[in-house]
Amino acid sequence: MMDWTDRHCRVFHRLLSRRARLYTEMLTSAAIIHGDRVRLLGFDESEHPVALQLGGSDPADLATSARIGEDFGYDEINLNVGCPSDRVKDGRFGACLMAEPKLVATCIDAMKRAARIPVTVKCRIGIDDQDPEISLDRLARGVIAAGADVLIVHARKAWLDGLSPKENRDLPPLDYDRVYRLKAALPHVPVIINGGIASLEEASAHLAHVDGAMLGRAAYQDPWRLLNVDPLLFGEDAPHASMKDAFEAMLPYIERELSRGTRLHAITRHFVGAFHAVPGARAFRRHLAEHGVKPGAGVSVLQDAIALVEERSAPAIAA
Template sequence: MKLQHYKFSVAPMMDWTDRHCRVFHRLLSRRALLYTEMVTTGAVIHGDRKRLLGFDKSEHPVALQLGGSEPGDLATSARIGEDFGYDEVNLNVGCPSDRVKDGRFGACLMAEPGLVAACVAAMKGAVRIPVTVKCRIGIDDQDPEVALDVLARAVVAAGADALIVHARKAWLNGLSPKENRDVPPLDYDRVYRLKAALPQVPIIINGGVPSIEAAKQHLAHVDGVMLGRAAYQEPWRLLAVDPELFGEAPPHASMKDALAALEPYIARELAGGTRLHAITRHLVGAYHAVPGARAFRRHLAEHGVRPDAGIAVLREAVAMVEERAAPVAAYA
C-alpha cells in the first residue's frame, strides 16, 4: 500500500466502525483509509465469517484489525482477511480493556515485544497485503522512551509495514477503558521522536486529534494521522479530508448530498432484513452545531428504531436541518 494511503485514516472503534458506519464515512471521503472494529482471532477462525468480516465493495481502501497473541492463529486470520478482500491487516496492541487483557492481547502486549514481533512475522508470511501494528507509547510504569522504541524496532524488524501510535500510555490497573482514552496525558512529541528515529518507517499518530486542521499540523512531523472520536461523533469533518489533505474534491459537496447517496445502500440493507436504526445510529452527529441538528437527532432516535422504519424517516430528519451553503469550507 502506498504511503499516501496512510496519510489519513479513521480509527478502529469497538461498537462504532461497523460496515454501515464505514459505508457512510466513504461517502464523505474517497481517500480516508477505513478500519473495522477489532475482531479476535477466535471469532475469525470459529465464528460466522460472513457476518463478522463481510463488507461493501465501496469501502475500499479498508483494513481489518485483529486481536490476538498466538502467531499461528493470527497468520490464519490474516489469510482469511486477505481472502475476504481487505487491503491491510492490523494487529491491536493498544486496547486497554480488561476483557482484552485477560485474553492476552491488546495493550498488555506492549510488555512482550518479542511475542508481538513473532505475531507480525507470522502474519507477514501468510499474506501479500500490508501488515501494520497499532500500539500505545507504553503501559503502566513503562518508560515510553524505552518501551515504544523497543516495540517499534522489534515489529519493524519482523516486517511491519507501518506503525500507528496512540500517543498516550494505557494504564491497565486502576483505570477503565473509557478513562484510558482521556486520563493519561497525550505525548505527541514522543511519536514525533519515533518518526525521527525511524525515518524510513511510516508512522501514523492517533489520540485526541480534534480536527482536520490539527491533522495537518501533525503531518509536518509524521506520515499519517488517524482520527477516532472526532470522526465518529462529528462525521461532517470528513468532508474536508479530500480537499484539505489531498487537494481533491470531496465525493459529495454537502452532508445532505452524502445522505442522499446513502439511500440505495439503506434500501438494499432494509430489503435484506437490516433494521434502519443499525445504520442511522451512525448518523446522529452528521449535523453537529448546525441549526436543526437537535431535531435531526431526535427524529432519528424516536422513529428510526421502529420495526417498520424506512428511508422516509431519514428524509424527514434531513428536512429539519438548515444546510450550510458552503459546508466543506465551513466544516474545514
C-alpha cells in the first residue's frame, strides 16, 4: 500500500473500526535510519493498534529500524517479503527475498533480538518458477524458527520476471487452499490470509481456516466497508453510526493538520471511495477534486462536499 496508507489515511480508517489492525505503507530501513524519522514514522495516538511495515534485507539495519519503530510506539513490526515493485527488487527487498529464505530468517532473528514487540512477516506463496508447496513452507518454517510471531500470506505468486507490479496484484491466480494448508501444517502459528478479498463476508469465511484476514485495496477504495468490521467480526458497535458521523469526528484532526501546514488534498485524497454507490457520491468526489486542491482550502470544502451526499447508517451497509 505504498503511497496509500499514510498517517492521514490511517486516522480516517481508525474512525471506522476500533478493532482492525492498521499497517503503515512500507518504509525502507535505510530511509528510517538516515531520513526524517518524525515525518516518516510520526503517527496519531488514535491509530493504535498500528504496525510499522519495513522493507530491507540487511539484518543490522532492520534490527535498528525495529528498535526505532518500537521507540516511536508502534504495536508491531512487519517485514515485507511480498511487494513486487521494481524499486523493491532493485533494492533487494520485498518479494525477491522469497528466493533467500535463510537471509529472511536471519533478518527476523536480528529484529526479534532488537525489539520486544511482535515481529511479523508478510510474504507471497512464491515467486516466478518456485513451487509454492516448497517455497512457502521453507520460508514460513525458517522465520518461525527465528522467532516470527505471525505470518501474513498473500495467496498469489509474484512474477518478478514478466509482470508489472500492477499485474502482480491481479494476474497470478489466487490459491487460498495453499494458505489453508500452511495453517494446518503449523497449527500453533497465527496465519493471516491476504489477496483478492473483496468483502467482509469473504474475510469472515476465511476465518474458518486461518486466524485472520487482511484487506488492502477493498478497504482503501471502499472504506465504508470498515464501518461493518466491528459489528460483523467482533460483535461490537461501530465507532460511528454513519460515514457522515465519522467525517464529523475527523474534522478536528484535519483542522490541526491544516494549522501545521498540511494541504487539505493530502488528507481528502483518501476519501474518494467513502460514499461508494450512495446518491451524491459523484458530486462529492467532484467537489473535492475541484476545490480540495486549491491553496488555502479548508474544512468547509469537505463539509460542502459531504452535504451533497445522502445519509447512510452503518447497519445498512452491506459488506
